[in-house]
Amino acid sequence: MYPFGPLVGPFLFLELENMPHNMNFGDALQAIKDGREVARAGWNGKNQFVFMIKASDYQKTLGFDLKVCDGLAIKTSKNEIQVGWLASQQDMLADDWKIIE
Secondary structure, three states: OOOOOOOOOOOOOHHHOOOOOOOOHHHHHHHHOOOEEEEEOOOOOOOOOEEEOOOOHOOOOOOOOOOOOEEEEEOOOOOOEEEEOOOOOHHHHOEEEEOOO
């Protein structure tokens, strides 16, 4: 278990290139806000995805009163969580975003 609560349930990593319903970055960002995990078919790393860390989940573990903000994180191909993910210009302009089921 991660300190900010349950990460995400079991993942079904499908071949993203074969999944229908490509999204643009705006749609992908809305899916993240809705609690989904998203990835790009064009990423070269396997099994990577982006998700939101909810401040309310994380703040409960701190033990002191300090405002925590929501943030994006990426599960890397090395099976690590990188907090503070930032989209590149290519990511923002891409139309190959998919929801991870």
